[in-house]
Amino acid sequence: MSLSTKPYELPAGIWQTLWRGTLCRCPRCGEGKLFRKWLKPVDNCAHCGLDISGQRADDLPAYIGIFVTGHLLAPVIIALITGFALSAWMLLAIIIPVAIVMLIGLLQPSKGAVIGLQWWNGMHGFRKERRPEETPQ
Template identity: 80%
Template sequence: MSLSTDPTDESNARYDLPATFMACLLRGVLGRCPRCGEGKLFRKWLKPVDTCAHCQLDISGQRADDLPAYIGIFVTGHLLAPVIIALVTGFALSAMALLAIVIPLAVVMLIGLLQPSKGGVIALQWWNGMHGFRKERAGEPPA
């Protein structure tokens, strides 16, 4: 699909390209197509759609691999560290009680962060034109 910068061209009126990287990243984190922001990015929990239903962006070439899991581990660890420190210093909990609190909390946080981080990684790849995506910017002619 070719993009035209001509404002009278109907093909470019179907979707609005994100103006900034943060807008693109937000679309991905929210599970929306990074190009148009309208179509769903995922058909199942972690399975992206092959093509956006709204703008026909081919998403099948994305390569998120393990980066979303690393992001989830990093964020979970940094958010749970103060909680663990507070539980250890503020309460007289046994090791088993501490584990009974921290492990389920960590698992829930990791599962909750996987899809948004994968959407963000896919948006990052689209924004930078990586892995089969074409670099597209608002107001610029297509490459």
């Protein structure tokens, strides 16, 4: 794995950092892949060399996934209950698979965003890096 000689641009702010992580890209350069397996981050970014091995996302991505899934499915559940005459079993047969798919789909992007948040704040061995301030002329 060789590092690219192409320069990279640090993110302008925390939102760009979170977006890069959500897209499963390196929070520092936005180019390198963040994951080598589904939820296993790479040790170092292949593009800029950022050491990602110290990240500690722990359970926060799962909590984010549960929170988002619950809030997105709540109106769907209400609409299914009020608009259709579904039995409880039919409602469960629809909602549980949809919830599971949503949770699984949200885990990797939310873990990437948490890694980006940790990098931005200089947590867990990450060095806090910012764009150089532009001096007025």
